[in-house]
Amino acid sequence: MTNAFDGPRISRRAALALPALALACPGLARAQDGEPRRGGILTYAVAAEPPTYDLHATSTFAVMHRLAPHYSTLLRYAPGNYPKIVGDVAESWTAADDKLTFTFKLHPEIRFHDGTPLTSEDVKATYDRLRAPPEGVVSNRLPSFQQIAAVEAPDPRTVVIRMKAVDASIMDTFASPWNAIYSAARLAKDPNFPARNVMGSGPFKFVEHVAGSHWVGERFDGYFREGKPYLDGFRAITMSPAAMVNALSGRQILAEFRGFTPNERDRIVRALGEDARVQESSWMLHMILTFNCQKKPFDDPRVRRALSLALDRWGGSQSLSRISQLGQVGGLVRPGSDWSATPAEMEKWPGYGRDMEANRTEAKRLLKEAGAENLTFTLLDRNIQPYVTAGIFLIDQWRQIGVRAEHQQAELSSWYAAQGSGNFDALVDSFTQFSDDPTNVLIKYVSYDKAEVAVARATDRELDRLFDEQAKTVDEGARKKLVRQFEARLFEQSYAVPILWWQRIVVMNRRVNGWSMSPTHMIYQDLGDIWLSA
Amino acid sequence: MSVSTSDEMVPPTRRRAWRSSPVLRFVLAQPLGAAGLLVILIMAGAAILANRVAPYDPEAVDFMAMLAAPSFDHPLGTDAFGRDILSRIIHGARTALSIGFLSSLLGCTAGGLLGVTSAYFGGKVDLILQRFVDIVLSFPIIVLALVVVAVVGRQPIAGIDLNLIAAIAIPIVPRAARVIRSAALAVRAMPYIDAARAGGYRHSHIILRHMAPNVLAPYLILLTAYIAQAILLEASLSFLGLGVSEPKPAWGLMLAGDSANFYQEAPWMILFPGLAISLAVFAFNLFGDSLRDWLDPKFRM
Numbered sequence: 001m002t003n004a005f006d007g008p009r010i011s012r013r014a015a016l017a018l019p020a021l022a023l024a025c026p027g028l029a030r031a032q033d034g035e036p037r038r039g040g041i042l043t044y045a046v047a048a049e050p051p052t053y054d055l056h057a058t059s060t061f062a063v064m065h066r067l068a069p070h071y072s073t074l075l076r077y078a079p080g081n082y083p084k085i086v087g088d089v090a091e092s093w094t095a096a097d098d099k100l101t102f103t104f105k106l107h108p109e110i111r112f113h114d115g116t117p118l119t120s121e122d123v124k125a126t127y128d129r130l131r132a133p134p135e136g137v138v139s140n141r142l143p144s145f146q147q148i149a150a151v152e153a154p155d156p157r158t159v160v161i162r163m164k165a166v167d168a169s170i171m172d173t174f175a176s177p178w179n180a181i182y183s184a185a186r187l188a189k190d191p192n193f194p195a196r197n198v199m200g201s202g203p204f205k206f207v208e209h210v211a212g213s214h215w216v217g218e219r220f221d222g223y224f225r226e227g228k229p230y231l232d233g234f235r236a237i238t239m240s241p242a243a244m245v246n247a248l249s250g251r252q253i254l255a256e257f258r259g260f261t262p263n264e265r266d267r268i269v270r271a272l273g274e275d276a277r278v279q280e281s282s283w284m285l286h287m288i289l290t291f292n293c294q295k296k297p298f299d300d301p302r303v304r305r306a307l308s309l310a311l312d313r314w315g316g317s318q319s320l321s322r323i324s325q326l327g328q329v330g331g332l333v334r335p336g337s338d339w340s341a342t343p344a345e346m347e348k349w350p351g352y353g354r355d356m357e358a359n360r361t362e363a364k365r366l367l368k369e370a371g372a373e374n375l376t377f378t379l380l381d382r383n384i385q386p387y388v389t390a391g392i393f394l395i396d397q398w399r400q401i402g403v404r405a406e407h408q409q410a411e412l413s414s415w416y417a418a419q420g421s422g423n424f425d426a427l428v429d430s431f432t433q434f435s436d437d438p439t440n441v442l443i444k445y446v447s448y449d450k451a452e453v454a455v456a457r458a459t460d461r462e463l464d465r466l467f468d469e470q471a472k473t474v475d476e477g478a479r480k481k482l483v484r485q486f487e488a489r490l491f492e493q494s495y496a497v498p499i500l501w502w503q504r505i506v507v508m509n510r511r512v513n514g515w516s517m518s519p520t521h522m523i524y525q526d527l528g529d530i531w532l533s534a
Numbered sequence: 535m536s537v538s539t540s541d542e543m544v545p546p547t548r549r550r551a552w553r554s555s556p557v558l559r560f561v562l563a564q565p566l567g568a569a570g571l572l573v574i575l576i577m578a579g580a581a582i583l584a585n586r587v588a589p590y591d592p593e594a595v596d597f598m599a600m601l602a603a604p605s606f607d608h609p610l611g612t613d614a615f616g617r618d619i620l621s622r623i624i625h626g627a628r629t630a631l632s633i634g635f636l637s638s639l640l641g642c643t644a645g646g647l648l649g650v651t652s653a654y655f656g657g658k659v660d661l662i663l664q665r666f667v668d669i670v671l672s673f674p675i676i677v678l679a680l681v682v683v684a685v686v687g688r689q690p691i692a693g694i695d696l697n698l699i700a701a702i703a704i705p706i707v708p709r710a711a712r713v714i715r716s717a718a719l720a721v722r723a724m725p726y727i728d729a730a731r732a733g734g735y736r737h738s739h740i741i742l743r744h745m746a747p748n749v750l751a752p753y754l755i756l757l758t759a760y761i762a763q764a765i766l767l768e769a770s771l772s773f774l775g776l777g778v779s780e781p782k783p784a785w786g787l788m789l790a791g792d793s794a795n796f797y798q799e800a801p802w803m804i805l806f807p808g809l810a811i812s813l814a815v816f817a818f819n820l821f822g823d824s825l826r827d828w829l830d831p832k833f834r835m
Contacts (some may be wrong), residue, residue: 242794263795319597323614323792383775388791392615392781396595407779 036514040532042234044255044508045244049211054195055180056130057138059432061258061521064177066215066236068525069229070113071180071200074104074123074159075171079529082518083435085175089118089201089224090159099166099474102174104159110224112183113205120153125184127151127161134191143443143451144173166472168479169439177434177523203229203528212238223528230514230531241385248272248507254532255508258521259283261325261385268507275510279517283504284334285432287326287390288444290496292424293458297372304494306366307426308351309359310401316393317500324386327503331487332445334519335501337436338476339483349491363401376404377425380418383409390428390499419455429455429496434522438483439471445490456495463489560828567824573817581628590618592625592783601800611802614792615781619802622783623810629784630814633699634765641703641764642757645710650745652711653718654727654737664715670708678705679767683776698777702767706760713756717749724748751829755822762818769811785811 048062055067075093078084087093090104110118129137131145139145147167152160163170173179180200186193193199198206201224204217218233237253245264247253249271260268269276289308291298298304313329320326331346333339346352353359367373381391388409395405405426410418418424431453433440443451446467447459463486470482491497506517514529561568580587589609596616604611610619652663670678682701721727722745730740769786771777778784780791788807797804 261795263799267795267798315597319600319616322600323796385791388780393595395781396593396615399593407781409775409779 034533036230036531037533038230038531039232042231042255042512042527042530042532043253044234044236044257045239045247045253046215046236046256047239047241047244047258049238050209050215052195053198054138054192055178056133057140057195059140059178064522065257065525066209067180067198068177069202069204069217069234069527070198070206071202071526072110072118073175073177073179073181075175076177077175077435077518077523079524080516082516082520082523085171088175089123089181090174099170100163102161102163102170104161106157106159107224108157110201111222112201113199113220113222114183115222116183116185117156118181118183118201119156120159121156122181122184123159124151124153125187126179126181129182129187129191130179137191141173141176141178144169144176144440166474167439168471168474169435169437172435172437172440175435177525202526204231204234207233214238225528229528231527234527248509251275251509255506255512255515257506257515257525259325259502259504260507262322262505265505265507272509277508277510277512279506281504281517281519282328282334282336283325283432283502284337284434284436284441284520285430285502285504286330286334287386287499287502288429288431288496289394289499290427290429290456291494292422292426293456293495294422295425297370297375298425300370300372301493302366302370303372303375304497305350305492306363306370306372306401307398307403308491308494308497309363309366310403311351311394311397311499312356312359313352313500314354315356316397320386320389320393320500321503324389325502325505326386326389326500328501330498330501332490332498333438333441333483334436337519339436339438339441339480341484341487345484349487350494351491351497360401367401367403374402374404376406378408379405379426379428380415380424381407381409381428382415383411386502387428387430394428394499422457427455428499430502432520432522434520436519438479438486439467442467442470442483442486445486445496454496458493458495460489460493460495463493560824564824564828567821567828570817570820570824573813574821577627577814577817578631580624581631584625584628588618588621588624590621592617592622593781594618601796601803603800604802610806611800613788613800613803614796617781619788619806622788623785623806625783626785626788626807626810627814629778629782630765630768630811631761633695633702633768633778634761634814634818637699637702637764637768638706638757638760640699641706642710642753642760644703645707645712646714646746646749646753646756647741648707649711649714649716650718650741650749653715653722654741654745656722660715663711667708667711670705671712673705675705675709675763676767676770679771680774680776683771695778698768698771701771702764705767706763710753710756710760713752714749717752718745721745721748755826755829758818758822758825762815762822765811765814765818785814 046062046065050063050066052058052063053067055063055071073088074090075085076088078086089106089110091107093102093104095102106120112118128151130139130141131148133139147164148161149164150162154160182194183199186199203220203223205220207216207218209215215236216233219229219231223229239247244256245267248256249268265278269278291304293299317327317329328335329346331341347354367375379391379394381387391407395407398405419427431444444453445463446454447464448454448457449459450464466482466486466489470479470486473479473482504519511532512530513533514531516524518524594617599608599612599616601614602608602612608618612618648663652660679701682704683698686697686701727740727744730744768777772784772786773790775790778787780787785807789804793803
């Protein structure tokens with residue numbers, strides 16, 4: 001038995017990139033003020049209401065940013081050291097040489113908020129619910145649990161997970177913030193208990209949720225980490241992004257953890273002065289142009305490729321990053337991550353070349369060849385920023401090759417409904433994940449019958465093959481090659497193509513200490529390490 | 535050399551023609567209204583000739599000119615996408631006037647017919663129609679428009695959103711109906727209406743041929759007054775994200791979105807569209823008020 005996954009997984013490139021996570025801004029010089037101190041209530045804003053209390057059933061930050069403080073997971077990302085993985089309820093673990101068996105030893109004396117002990121039976125019940133949900137239970141995590149054959153609990157402190165096949169992304173699955181551990185006893189009585197109730201083993205106990213107003217948690221004195229949490233409690237307030245800027249500027253809230261636009265950042269910094277703490281990073285969130293491949297003329301790869309070719313991504317990146325959260329040019333994995341292509345590699349993809357005149361000439365030629373000159377269609381978009389900005393950018397770019405698009409901006413529910421029913425021509429979409437692991441990201445681009453999130457409704461068995469191949473390839477070099485092949489195939493077909501990646505700009509009051517910035521807004525939200533300075 | 539424009543230089547027949555011209559009489563009697571009309575005509579001209587008079591394509595993004603201050607190249611500056619604000623205001627006039635005029639026309643015509651019908655039949659028909667009008671009137675005009683546009687969604691045809699026009703017209707209907715009914719009640723009491731009924735004409739014939747033409751004056755006044763209201767409503771709905779969609783130029787839309795974020799660095803982004811809305815509403819209100827005064831015999835006495 002070895003502990004191959006236990007060591008630090010941080011690469012040279014990631015190590016170089018980490019200091020860039022926090023860029024120079026007024027409050028940044030004082031990233032942490034002195035020694036941690038206990039007490040205080042953290043008030044922060046969340047932009048949306050939670051559609052459920054069940055972390056297994058959703059992927060929205062509106063749930064994560066309220067529920068994460070109440071739960072623990074098997075492993076977690078080391079605070080301040082992404083993407084290193086450390087134990088959460090697991091004290092230690094080992095992996096078999098063939099990577100088909102994982103054995104976890106749990107911390108002793110972990111208790112749920114109702115006082116009952118957390119044992120391996122709870123981990124087993126949780127993972128069984130995630131990989132084979134009972135009738136009426138939703139598990140959004142099914143694809144990442146496909147390779148798990150069995151979860152065993154030989155004794156109260158030991159969990160053994162047996163795999164059907166090697167899964168290169170399995171450690172990220174164990175560390176996923178979505179895989180909160182629920183009480184086996186509660187699940188036995190009601191498998192849907194977590195959808196309407198909050199009872200975990202995290203640093204904070206649930207107090208109340210007033211829909212449209214606030215969510216309150218208080219310190220759990222029985223939390224298994226010595227001396228944690230520092231806060232007496234937290235209060236998550238529901239408010240719109242515009243209200244957040246004013247609330248943070250007016251010191252009515254202390255933080256917002258998702259991100260602001262550059263202009264909003266500047267307004268808050270102007271208002272708070274030295275009391276503003278700004279942290280910036282690239283973001284595991286990218287804007288995607290998705291075509292409905294079951295509709296004419298988007299069933300023709302020449303039309304899709306032409307519309308991607310027309311986009312000046314490099315120019316757009318420079319300009320749109322000044323006015324919105326849209327930032328870097330990237331492929332299918334986050335630019336700057338271990339798995340991303342270099343700019344030189346990207347420039348070989350259709351739509352990523354820097355000679356826009358040549359790109360547009362080629363785009364016009366392809367449209368003519370496909371008989372789609374003077375193409376008009378409807379671009380479905382969301383009615384919030386930076387989606388609208390992306391929509392305006394796309395329409396302007398297409399106008400330059402003689403294509404007219406009607407900008408249809410929809411509410412979230414209508415936007416989702418159109419994706420589900422296929423009632424759209426082209427779509428401004430986005431995708432976010434909690435880790436850079438290619439399996440988590442490339443799933444968005446495989447065939448529709450393989451993943452519901454692949455809303456381009458295409459079928460491409462070559463992409464599926466490359467996806468499956470990389471998912472079981474442990475050697476990083478070989479896996480990277482497969483990721484490059486996947487990207488090359490995708491850009492050739494252009495079922496759905498990235499527009500730009502987002503930049504994450506978090507602004508908070510400098511009284512908030514101990515929070516870790518990362519390229520995803522889904523991790524480090526349990527608030528266990530946060531403390532407030534005077 | 536001096537140029538004389540005195541009445542003595544104009545032949546008597548032409549002088550009489552000038553004095554009998556209703557336009558001139560309106561200008562002389564209602565100079566403020568005439569000023570409003572002039573502004574409306576200028577806006578209408580700009581809207582019709584937008585493609586010729588606007589210096590830039592209103593939807594053309596120019597990354598090199600993002601948030602540019604007013605200058606010789608861009609007299610009213612540019613927005614966050616480098617789009618020329620003057621061009622967007624000129625093209626926005628097309629949106630404002632077309633939606634404003636069509637909504638007001640639809641609302642006032644439907645409301646006018648409802649009011650005349652209610653006055654003509656009287657009794658239970660009048661009672662039921664007026665209670666319905668009371669119910670609809672109890673909703674604030676913006677709330678009603680918001681509900682309608684949220685429920686029916688969008689239906690753009692040739693660049694004009696028919697559902698948006700309907701959403702703006704619906705709140706106008708009861709207001710127009712109430713005013714036209716009061717004018718139609720006086721017409722209904724005229725002997726020629728009784729004579730027409732005794733003559734065996736159909737109700738629709740009497741309403742459309744004998745009553746409706748006699749309430750034309752209040753109808754025209756309402757029409758102009760509600761164009762201003764409709765322009766404001768369209769701007770409000772666009773501001774709230776329920777009206778016209780980006781990148782189409784519309785005044786209310788120009789005040790929404792990025793404008794709120796950049797008002798400190800680029801105040802021209804909200805200043806000029808705001809002025810355009812104010813000027814249009816002011817012009818239509820001035821013209822509507824003056825038209826009312828001019829057409830009302832009591833005001834002439």
